[in-house]
Amino acid sequence: MKLALAIASLIVFAVHGVVFYDQFFHKWERYQTAYFDQARSQARSELERAEMEARRPRIEQILVTNFGAARVDRCTTCHIASDDPRFSGLSHPLKTHPYSTALGDINQAGRWVRRHKFNDFGCTICHDGQGRGLTEYYAHGEDHYWPEPLIGYTVQHTWKKEYQKFLKGKEYMQANCAQCHTEENFAGTPLIAKGRRLFFEKNCYGCHRIEGISDGTLGPELTEAGKKFKIDYLWESIVDPRAGMATSFMPKFRLTEDEVKALVIFLKSRKGINLTETSLALFRARLNQDSAPPAAMSQPSLPAPSLNLVARGKELVEQRACAACHKIGDKDGGIAPDLSFEGAIKDEPWLLEHFKNPRALIPDSIMPAFRFSQADFEAMTAYLISLKAPTPPASPAEIFKLFCARCHGEKGDGQGPVALYVDPAPRDLTKAAFMNSKPRERFVKSIQEGVPGTSMAAWQNVLSESQIRALVDYIFTAMVKERGRELKARNLPEQNPVPSSPQSIARGEQTYLARCTGCHGRKADGKGPNSLDIVPRPRNLRNSPFIQSISDRRMIESILYGIQGTAMPPWIDYGMSQKDAGDLVNYIRSLTQASGRRQLRAGR
């Protein structure tokens, strides 16, 4: 028993000793003692030697109040010789911070004068890291909960091995230079300028918004990307967008390591605020934002024009990474439709208008409206027009595979590789209930003339009518498989029996609000509360090119008799009359008709 007590008490004693040693004997004390010893041996006067003799280790700290929130940097506790030029030959931590003309340091007759004095600037303003930390692990930000590890030096252990080797290098510090040196082409931050250029060249600005620089809406806003994300996440998100979020549809751009690095540094420098701005200045800038568009929104830098319009268009299409989403020849971004034979299925005015504002023609398109010049659009249009379709293969199966499968899928089930990104979604051609409820003439017409307001193109210039009929037959035999009964044309008027009038539109609106909003939504954009559970999705009734292209008869038939194979019910079963349907058609058409300018200050 006594033996056990003796052992236990010895262990307690030992633990106390270890804890005491660990808590009160620090590495930094040893570093400082070493510094004092060496400084003493190098002292040139007796006074200096006596002073060094008198100094005792203590926590050194720099209080920085001039740049943003106050910082406490205790880095000089270990790096105590950082401003003592006699220690330039030693190793860390007892090493002089290098002098460099690139940092603005001046050599005056053999003696260096720093531009950024540590007294005024501290350390973490350039280097990041945890200024208050007193051990390497915490001070350098190796702890992966610390958002800003020493930039370009410290790699946190949670960062992916394959990217770690790219994330080192003092050039990353340019991101912090740019917190004060915000000029667009500041000589000290060439990689920020390069990253900014790439942001436009690679069309990042089309999808991403950065306040004052770009206003894309498709992707996440990057105004504060540098504050929110560490460099490993930025690197990964550019190189492999789906690694962070499986549903991301950001394309994989073909970038070199240097380009990714420049983009990462540029994004890391975006922190939403810069240190030369007070919060009041920022507030004023935001107030005045609407009145004056930022200067940086102008045209991105353009390559030198070449003489041939088509060749120049080709050059532009290649440089602007169109193939990051689209397929052109053997390059395939896997997100957007195939442009390899665009000239055969689209005409020049359509392409030009679509370039300027894709959503004017396909209202639910995700294609960004890029701000290129008119001349560039014309050149790119000329190039796309020059891309003609190959001679169609002989068998309908091969035609389907070549022209249709990218959207409708190899099996015709509407699950092609880009189907996810095409809105309205490609039709599921295997759904017998729908396919058998429509006359074949309608399918022939859709293929011939395309479906306005959707990604379905007109194929009449590529395929002859007999080829199209063979294709429709092939779809019905190979994909639909079920034989439908003979269709009898319903007895419906060709024209809307109810003339359009404000009263009719008002009645239509009442019916719409009562019966249609559950699926088509209160905004008639096809995104009602039930729409999430419905495939195919409810039609966007504000898709004006589509609505304008279909006849009154088809609309009334769809409303009264439903659309088989979809969630649209036959409303005639719920007591809707032809007159009600006519009111609805008037209402739906009124949604997409150009009305007079909305009067915001109209008296009520």
Place this chain on the structure above:
Amino acid sequence: MKESKEVPRRSLLTWVSSVALFGSAVISALANFVFLKPRATYGAPSRFSIGRPEEFPPGSRIAIEQRRICVAREGNQVAVISTTCTHLGCIVAVSDTGFSCPCHGSRYDQDGNVTGGPAPKPLPWYQVKLAPNGELEVDTSVEIKPGTYYTV
């Protein structure tokens, strides 16, 4: 024989345990005393550099308001005088005759001695010396005898 051996072993164990436990207690108590004095505070650091001697031309008296000091240079001699009023801690202004406090009218001469007003003590002088990087380094935690100049 057996008995006599047993007793010293037991007492030795008792002795070891009590020394170890007492030692632990002493260490813990000591550790608490160490914590009484904070190792770092959030105040401005007491040792800082103020720039190269050339920035203070001979004959000048330059106040650095942020640091609450005045750098006086005469010839190649430099001194650093506090500009915190010894009355209620306002920052005193540098005037032709010395220093004057805007709050309650305390007046000091060029060496910081009180010449008028409610100030109870003269302004302290701080240690200043040339750091290895060629800049003047002030340590406000070390007060020196007024009138002591540092030769640069």
